[in-house]
Amino acid sequence: MNFEYLSIFLLKPALVFTTAYILFRMAGKKAVSQMSNFDLLLTFAIGTIISEPILTSKVSMSIYYAVIFLVFYLLIEKLSLHNKWRWFLVVQPTVLIRNGDIDEKGLKKERLTVNELLGKLREKGYADPHDIDLALIEESGQISVIPKANARPVQPRDLNLQTARNFVPIPLILDGEIIEHNLTYLKLTKQWLFHKLSEKGIQTTAISSIMLGTLNEKNEIVIDQHLSQDVSTGDPYLYKPGDDE
Structure with a gap:
């Protein structure tokens, strides 16, 4: 009886957790970062399948189906690398702004409002659509923005400046x-x-x-x-909101 309780409350959850972790590691980083439609499908499918045996006793079948889903996912990922299949398997980017003009067809296709588009532009640091040369909604759902030449940040090469190579500490x-x-x-x-x-x-x-x-x-x-500075000196640069007055 003790082993039965140990299996239900410890071994089974540990097996489910370990299996899910291994499957997501096999799926790769892309499957858990900026998700495409297939990435999202795999995540939901494995999450649903692999959690089912916690409530039932069908551990082996759940692991089997989760592995089969992973195999299909990896197969689709492999096929999507070939141009012949990519157009069918991968969602193509949709143009939202071209040369400063908002593409109404693109907004309607992606079910975006103008206000939502303007909000996404503000997140990228742009307030005026006329400053945008090209804005796309990518396969992952993220909006990428290419500003016009006169609206982009100034680069050192614009000023003919020589810069040192970046060094990562x-x-x-x-x-x-x-x-x-x-x-x-x-x-x-x-x-x-x-x-x-x-x-x-x-x-x-x-x-x-x-x-x-x-x-x-x-x-x-x-x-x-790990040394905190003394804030009792009244230095305004060391003030922290919430400190007792």
Whole structure:
């Protein structure tokens, strides 16, 4: 009897959860990010099928059907990569604005109102449709906007400026722990890191207080510690809404 209760309340939910996790991992990142029609169908189908055995005893059949749905999904994804099938399987983008003019047919097709379109443009940082060269509603339902040349943000090349290559700060300390594989990648040692920290007045015993430590393009360590600033000094820049007055 104890094993029966263990199976119902622990083993079965664990099996269902693990199976669903594995299936979504197999489906890939796209299936759980910006969903297309097929992505949404797979998510609902697997979610419904895989949760059914929690209330019944049909675990094996539910897993079987969920796997079959995944196989069909992966097959459709494979076919959609070929131009011969893509036009049929993949929803094509719909034009909403072209050269500053709102496409009424596009709005009617996607069942969008002008107010909703204007709201989507504001989310992209544009208030006037006349500033838009092309606006599309993509397969995922997201609206992509290409502004006119005179309405887009100024680029350094517009001003003939030379810019340095982007550098992504590399984490070396995260939540008080040294990221050793990043040190290895950079061919650096812990002794080098300890030396850099000591230059900033931070002892090795205080590493646990470091929330984030990154290496910048100047080969310097930038530190963000778990230290709250004293707000009792009356500094207006340190005010937090809700503080007692």
